[in-house]
Amino acid sequence: MVKKEQLYEGKAKKVFATEDPNYVIVSYKDDATAFDGTKRGTIMGKGSVNNRMSNFLMKKLAEAGVPTHFVEELSDRETLVKKVEIVPLEVIIRNVAAGSFTKRLGVPEGTVLKIPTIEFSYKNDEYHDPLINHYHALALGLATQEEIDTITKYAFQVNDILSQYLLGFNIRLIDFKLEFGRLHDGGSHGVFVAGVCVDHIPLCFFRHQSYTRSMSV
Numbered sequence: 002m003v004k005k006e007q008l009y010e011g012k013a014k015k016v017f018a019t020e021d022p023n024y025v026i027v028s029y030k031d032d033a034t035a036f037d038g039t040k041r042g043t044i045m046g047k048g049s050v051n052n053r054m055s056n057f058l059m060k061k062l063a064e065a066g067v068p069t070h071f072v073e074e075l076s077d078r079e080t081l082v083k084k085v086e087i088v089p090l091e092v093i094i095r096n097v098a099a100g101s102f103t104k105r106l107g108v109p110e111g112t113v114l115k116i117p118t119i120e121f122s123y124k125n126d127e128y129h130d131p132l133i134n135h136y137h138a139l140a141l142g143l144a145t146q147e148e149i150d151t152i153t154k155y156a157f158q159v160n161d162i163l164s165q166y167l168l169g170f171n172i173r174l175i176d177f178k179l180e181f182g183r184l185h186d187g188g189s190h191g192v193f194v195a196g197v198c199v200d201h202i203p204l205c206f207f208r209h210q211s212y213t214r215s216m217s218v
């Protein structure tokens with residue numbers, strides 16, 4: 002597959018056209034950002050790690066029957082994917098209270114939630130990705146009810162798959178973000194998982210009934 006003109010550049014990746022309009026090439030960058038891009042840095046090799054880790058997770062999901070946009074890993078930092086229209090929602094699944102959840106609701110950090118919970122935020126850097134509910138998403142035309150139902154189903158399914166996999170290494174999944182996309186050709190499969198945000202997967206490593214974790218969302 003031949004890489005052609007650049008279509009998009011975000012905080013963590015660039016997207017390039019190919020000779021086939023149904024596929025694009027994603028190239029992961031070494032850039033590291035925080036606070037909606039106001040703080041920036043470079044971590045050598047980060048793009049390669051993100052590429053490999055994302056593809057590994059996508060393959061795990063596909064094996065379990067969750068549709069994704071992954072097609073083929075092309076190099077250390079480049080992957081061929083199906084061209085999708087990104088649904089402008091960040092989908093956050095939480096298993097343990099941490100990060101902004103504790104600040105908003107006053108729940109002690111580390112509290113194991115009675116059931117996993119789902120949150121939506123509007124993907125908009127200008128407004129700092131505000132938290133919304135599914136009625137907001139419908140009212141603003143960000144997604145249809147069918148898409149929200151499908152996204153919710155797949156999000157919890159992804160949580161089950163990743164949680165069970167990580168528990169095999171004595172690791173608890175705290176929370177994580179997902180992105181979903183619509184097929185560019187309007188295919189009948191609806192929405193696909195188009196990204197597991199590997200920069201934002203806090204993990205709890207069990208050691209003598211204590212835990213350490215990475216930064217939460």
